[in-house]
Amino acid sequence: xxxxxxxxxxxxxxxxxxxxxxxxxxxxxxxxxxxxxxxxxxxxxxxxxxxxxxxxxxxxxxxxxxxxxxxxxxxxxxxxxxxxxxxxxxxxxxxxxxxxxxxxxxxxxxxxxxxxxxxxxxxxxxxxxxxxxxxxxxxxxxxxxxxxxxxxxxxxxxxxxxxxxxxxxxxxxxxxxxxxxxxxxxxxxxxxxxxxxxxxxxxxxxxxxxxxxxxxxxxxxxxxxxxxxxxxxxxxxxxxxxxxxxxxxxxxxxxxxxxxxxxxxxxxx
Numbered sequence: 001x002x003x004x005x006x007x008x009x010x011x012x013x014x015x016x017x018x019x020x021x022x023x024x025x026x027x028x029x030x031x032x033x034x035x036x037x038x039x040x041x042x043x044x045x046x047x048x049x050x051x052x053x054x055x056x057x058x059x060x061x062x063x064x065x066x067x068x069x070x071x072x073x074x075x076x077x078x079x080x081x082x083x084x085x086x087x088x089x090x091x092x093x094x095x096x097x098x099x100x101x102x103x104x105x106x107x108x109x110x111x112x113x114x115x116x117x118x119x120x121x122x123x124x125x126x127x128x129x130x131x132x133x134x135x136x137x138x139x140x141x142x143x144x145x146x147x148x149x150x151x152x153x154x155x156x157x158x159x160x161x162x163x164x165x166x167x168x169x170x171x172x173x174x175x176x177x178x179x180x181x182x183x184x185x186x187x188x189x190x191x192x193x194x195x196x197x198x199x200x201x202x203x204x205x206x207x208x209x210x211x212x213x214x215x216x217x218x219x220x221x222x223x224x225x226x227x228x229x230x231x232x233x234x235x236x237x238x239x240x241x242x243x244x245x246x247x248x249x250x251x252x253x254x255x256x257x258x259x260x261x262x263x264x265x266x267x268x269x
Contacts, residue, residue: 007036
């Protein structure tokens with residue numbers, strides 16, 4: 001397709017785009033049409049034909065109520081001064097893009113508010129002892145926001161706080177499907193599995209987390225707690241020492257280290 005034919009097609013699409021409520025797409029079509037026109041080598045009759053199309057397009061843009069609300073300045077055009085019109089159109093495009101961005105942010109804010117309210121509702125149901133209804137709220141959220149990893153982590157956290165460890169594991173596994181290399185998933189899995197007494201599985205979860213983040217003192221401490229419950233004193237001591245070496249001010253890890261040290265020394269006697 002020649003530049004002129006492409007320009008005609010683009011500018012003729014304006015009316016349809018405005019009817020569809022797509023002013024940004026319409027203005028961009030006119031802008032691109034003029035750029036294609038300026039690149040073309042045209043006969044005088046072709047120039048006149050296109051300039052009439054531009055005059056008609058400018059009239060439609062100036063008459064569009066939606067555009068006038070966002071950009072109250074009327075576009076000006078004189079045949080032969082297409083470059084000046086391009087500047088007006090660029091400014092109009094920037095204004096419309098800012099509006100689209102603002103609307104997108106507002107929409108995102110509304111969605112996040114709805115998620116937050118649903119999570120609060122589920123938390124209240126759990127506190128009231130109605131786990132079945134809370135589960136229904138969580139399932140609905142996950143269906144609606146299927147790929148939302150952070151949402152699944154938040155659901156798991158609510159269930160962990162409520163000591164619903166088995167239910168938390170279900171949502172953590174769903175989160176794992178979205179992000180199989182998340183330290184947060186393995187750390188929380190380790191916590192839930194430890195609380196359920198599944199110490200070997202908890203150890204595997206924490207070790208996997210440490211592969212991803214080997215210098216996280218809290219992961220070493222959490223693994224040490226698993227060894228403590230498993231009465232693997234030397235391993236608990238090693239994990240606690242590693243946590244303290246990474247963070248000398250980690251008092252809980254220091255307490256774990258001292259306790260494991262005493263147990264290790266006692267067993268060696």
